[in-house]
Amino acid sequence: MVRYVMPLALALLLAACASPQEKCLRDSARELQVIDALIAEQQLVVARGYRVVEKLEPRNELVFCMGDRRRNVGVSFCNETRMTSREEAVAVDMELEQRKLTQLIAKRDALVSSTSRTQAACMALPGPRQ
Numbered sequence: 475m476v477r478y479v480m481p482l483a484l485a486l487l488l489a490a491c492a493s494p495q496e497k498c499l500r501d502s503a504r505e506l507q508v509i510d511a512l513i514a515e516q517q518l519v520v521a522r523g524y525r526v527v528e529k530l531e532p533r534n535e536l537v538f539c540m541g542d543r544r545r546n547v548g549v550s551f552c553n554e555t556r557m558t559s560r561e562e563a564v565a566v567d568m569e570l571e572q573r574k575l576t577q578l579i580a581k582r583d584a585l586v587s588s589t590s591r592t593q594a595a596c597m598a599l600p601g602p603r604q
Contacts, residue, residue: 502592502593505589513543513579517575520575527564528561530557532555536553537552
């Protein structure tokens, strides 16, 4: 049975692999996707007038523990520290945030032209198998 499963699993794994063309197209668009996400986040900050940051805080909880310090039997209570997160609004310099947004948009415009050239070169690579 195992001797039939391994070749089948290998064939499925190879079928799931992307062609060189697909990999090239995906890789060339990755930086543009990151810039787009940063622009969306920056537009939100400018529209709101503040930035939301995540703060991690320790919190003590009383939990059940197995055993105690003297022997390894029974159930007792233990103090356990867990990290919790909460969101906090932070004031921003609106002029600085607007300049950041303008720079990101300019970077995106330059990246679009280079990405389109790269993707045109990717189209010359072997495409998906039929």
